[in-house]
Amino acid sequence: MSDAIQVKQLRKEFKSVSSRSGLKGAFRDLLTRNYKIVPAVNDINFTVKKGEMVAYIGENGAGKSTTIKMLTGILEPTAGEITVNGMNPHKEREKFTQTIGVVFGQRSQLWWDIAVQESFRLLKKVYKVSDEQYNDHMEHVIKTLDIGPLLDKPVRKLSLGQRMRCELAAALIHNPPLLFLDEPTIGLDVLVKMKIREFLKEINKKYNTTILLTTHDLGDIEALCERVIMLDEGQIIYDGELQSLKDNWAEEKQVHFQFIEPVELHELQSLPLPFTANWVYDEKHQTYMAMMKEESDHISQLVSAVVSHFKIKDVKIHETSIEEIVRNIYEEGTV
Amino acid sequence: MFYVSMFFQYVSQYMKTRLQYRADFFMEILSDLLNQVVNLVFILVVFGHTQFLSGWSREEIIFIYGFFLIPFALFSSFFNIWDFNDRYIVKGEMDRILTRPIHSLFQVILERIELESLFGVVTGLIIIFYSGASLNLELAWYDPILFVIFAVGGALAYAAIFVAIASIGFWSDAKTSIMPMMYNIGNYGRYPVDIYNKVIRFVLTWVLPFAFVGVYPASYFLRKEEWYAYAFATPVIGLVFFTVSVFIWNQGVKRYRGAGN
Numbered sequence: 001m002s003d004a005i006q007v008k009q010l011r012k013e014f015k016s017v018s019s020r021s022g023l024k025g026a027f028r029d030l031l032t033r034n035y036k037i038v039p040a041v042n043d044i045n046f047t048v049k050k051g052e053m054v055a056y057i058g059e060n061g062a063g064k065s066t067t068i069k070m071l072t073g074i075l076e077p078t079a080g081e082i083t084v085n086g087m088n089p090h091k092e093r094e095k096f097t098q099t100i101g102v103v104f105g106q107r108s109q110l111w112w113d114i115a116v117q118e119s120f121r122l123l124k125k126v127y128k129v130s131d132e133q134y135n136d137h138m139e140h141v142i143k144t145l146d147i148g149p150l151l152d153k154p155v156r157k158l159s160l161g162q163r164m165r166c167e168l169a170a171a172l173i174h175n176p177p178l179l180f181l182d183e184p185t186i187g188l189d190v191l192v193k194m195k196i197r198e199f200l201k202e203i204n205k206k207y208n209t210t211i212l213l214t215t216h217d218l219g220d221i222e223a224l225c226e227r228v229i230m231l232d233e234g235q236i237i238y239d240g241e242l243q244s245l246k247d248n249w250a251e252e253k254q255v256h257f258q259f260i261e262p263v264e265l266h267e268l269q270s271l272p273l274p275f276t277a278n279w280v281y282d283e284k285h286q287t288y289m290a291m292m293k294e295e296s297d298h299i300s301q302l303v304s305a306v307v308s309h310f311k312i313k314d315v316k317i318h319e320t321s322i323e324e325i326v327r328n329i330y331e332e333g334t335v
Numbered sequence: 336m337f338y339v340s341m342f343f344q345y346v347s348q349y350m351k352t353r354l355q356y357r358a359d360f361f362m363e364i365l366s367d368l369l370n371q372v373v374n375l376v377f378i379l380v381v382f383g384h385t386q387f388l389s390g391w392s393r394e395e396i397i398f399i400y401g402f403f404l405i406p407f408a409l410f411s412s413f414f415n416i417w418d419f420n421d422r423y424i425v426k427g428e429m430d431r432i433l434t435r436p437i438h439s440l441f442q443v444i445l446e447r448i449e450l451e452s453l454f455g456v457v458t459g460l461i462i463i464f465y466s467g468a469s470l471n472l473e474l475a476w477y478d479p480i481l482f483v484i485f486a487v488g489g490a491l492a493y494a495a496i497f498v499a500i501a502s503i504g505f506w507s508d509a510k511t512s513i514m515p516m517m518y519n520i521g522n523y524g525r526y527p528v529d530i531y532n533k534v535i536r537f538v539l540t541w542v543l544p545f546a547f548v549g550v551y552p553a554s555y556f557l558r559k560e561e562w563y564a565y566a567f568a569t570p571v572i573g574l575v576f577f578t579v580s581v582f583i584w585n586q587g588v589k590r591y592r593g594a595g596n
Contacts, residue, residue, distance in 0.1 A: 014592065069593050074433045076589050090589070097436040107431055113352045125344045126435055128337070154355065 003083075004178050004210040005048040005071060010080035012041040012066050040066040042234035043080070050177070051208040053200070055221040055242070058231035064214045065182060067231070071212070072102055072180055085178055098127060101171035105183035108163070109170045110155045116166050117151040120173060127174035137175050144199050145169055161192035168196065172203070179203075181213035185220055197223040230329070237329060245325065254318035255290045255302060256282075260311040263288065271305050287314075341437060345445035367451045371458040374404075378462065391527045394466040395557050401462025402556070403525040403549035406489030408455025410548075414494040415447040417514050420504035429591060440498065440584050463556075472556060484570050485552035491573030492544045493521065498580040505587030517543075524549040540565070547572045 018036045019029050041063040048054050058064050069075040070082060073089030073096050082089055085099045103109070110119040124134050142148050145165045150158060158166065164184065171179065181200075185193045201224060203209050215221060221228060221242055228245055230238035238245060268279045268288055277292040290306075292298055303315060353360050382397050391399075423429040423443060432442045500513050524545030528536045539546040547569045555566035 066593075069430065072434055074430050075591065075593055093433065094436045094438065097434050100434070102434040104430065107427065109431060111348065111352065113355050114348065118348065118351055122344055122348050125341065126437060 002050055003047045004050045004052070004085060005046075005212070006081070006083040007044060007046050007067075007071075008081040010041055010044050010067070010070065010082060011039060011078045012063075012070060012075065013037050013039050013078045039078075039234050041070070041077075044231075044234070044236050046229055046236065046239060048210060048212060050210055051204065052227060053204055053211040053225045054213075055225040055228045056212055056214045056231065057216075057221070057228060062231040063234040064231055068180055068182055068212070068214060072100060073097060098174065099176055099178060101174070101176040101179045103164075103167050103171045103179075103181045103184050105164070105181075105186045108155065109167055110163070112156050113154055115152045115154055116147070116158075119155070119166075119170060120151075123170055123173045129174050133175070134173070138169070138173065141169050141172055141199075141203075144202060145195065161188050164188060164192065165196065168199070175207065176209070177207070178210045179212070181211065181215075183214060183216070185215065185217055193217070193219065194223075200224055232329075253292060253299065255292075255299065256285075256287045256314075256316040256318060257290070257306060257310075257312055258285075258287050258314040260313050263310055267309075268306070271309060273301065273305055275301075277302060287316075338437075338441060341441075342445065346448065346450070349448050349450065363451055367454050371454050375458055375462065388527065389530050392470075394470045396527065398463060398466040398470065398557060399527060399550050399553040400525050401459045401466060402486075402553035403489075404455050404459030404462065405486045406493060406548045407521075408452050408459065409486065409490035410493040410497075411452040411455065412450050413444060413448055413490075414497055415449045415452075416443060416497060416501045417518075419443065419501040424504045424591075427593060430593060433588070433591070439588055440581060467556070470557070472558070478556065481555065485555070485566070488570035488573035489548035489552055491577040492547045492569070495573070495576035495580040496521075496543055496545075498577070499583050502580070502583045502587040505590045521545050521548070526550065544572050544576055 014037075015035050016038055017029070018034045019025065020034065044067070056064055056067065066075065070077050071084055071089060073093040076090045085096065087096045087099070089096050109123070110116060111122070120138070142151070145168060147162070147165050147169060150162050150166060155163060155166070168184065179200075185196060188196070197220065200211060204211060211224070213220065213224070226241060228238065228240065228242045229236060230245070265279055265281050265288070268290075275292060275298055277290045280289045280291065281287075282289055290302055292302065299317065306312065353363075378397060378400055382393055382400075386393055388396060423432065429439070432439050432446075435442060496517060497514075500517060503513070520543060523531070523535070523539055524547075527550050528539055528546045531539070536546070540551075547565070551562060551565040552569045553566075554562035
């Protein structure tokens, strides 16, 4: 068994009521309902190998969470086959959950009112982890995530960043070979994000932990995942390397400049550059924006050219977000 | 065995949570005790005016009432799931429950325990001893054992109804007012069932077995031999109904739709 996750023709349908318009419609709804069957996940196939780190991305409502919930045994699929860690998640739920760790960014695993270590202690019992295993493994986790000083504080007194690190540690108490992370860095500051990314990389290396994460943060994916599965309207529209996705769809890089003294657009356009950059003036923010292909050292060339001619107040390099990539793909059809 | 140890783990977690708020903790105990005293006075005042009710004496009715309080207290301490739909289904807490290797109903129950309600057992015992003494009831050596079995059986019957109703939430996420209504119907079990008409009696025995929480088991201790068959059926009814409700729950979990983020 070298596959951690195998998904075949997986489908999940939700039944939803579509209401008729008007008062008359409301009365008719009372008697006969119009049900509409909406497929949230539409016949998808993929496999994830052991030790892989995969980003599962897509716009809101694309079916990411629904898939994750089926993979973790929370939801029962309408049709299709799932084998995760060699088991059917929903059928053998209680045995299965021993082998996975789950972090839902917006939901807490920890007991709100009591110290973090008490939550850990209970989870340790829930997952039947022995003292040696716990000490051996968690000592390291606690040290790497730097949560030692937080252990005796009640969860409600922690900041979001502190809590997320504790959540992550809590999901790893039984050292699962497979980890599901749903928006693990949502709302966190850069330092915490970096710490979490470093940590995930480390456990992946040390224990060969398979990680499947959903995120809206391109930084997460770049730091962690070589492989990206992209979902739209319940279907997989891309499954492959992150780099080729970006090469094809995020070719435009935007650099925003703010100048101390007023500058004319044509002055910028006539700057000597070995490549073409499109300049646009943004009246609302009083900034000038250069758009160009993302290649080797173009950004540094651009910035040095601008800086040598004008005094600048601020520079921002705009990273293409996942949403924009998805939108690009969506607008132009298939990958 | 694992489940027994988990039970105590969760109880200790619960105690720790309670002890976090010291003032709150003492206030709650005080208000619970006060609540029970009010209950007690209320019963004595209300029943002070009745003498006989279709063949039951005042003391007997008080005894049944007292007995009812005991399974009811067990039920309310361990099956505090009246807000299951809001808390676990609408808010999606069920997601978290389902990612842990313990039966989902067991986890929900353990997370919601409310041990303060056990004070009701004390009140119930006081009432039973008070009315039992005035009735000159005799106790056989095995009666305390039967008492525990009947009380647990009654609590299970009570719990079964509420677990089944909580499971409705898996099928329909609309708010229902069935829960409060059930609490009302549950109160009928505190009085002798033969004061009601036949239909209500049938319902309280075989459909919503609230009569097995109060009058049926209590009538054994009151030595009402015509009710013995029902009294001894209490643990069986409790187990059967509870098993069915767990089955309904398990079916419901398969239908769980989850909540969006």
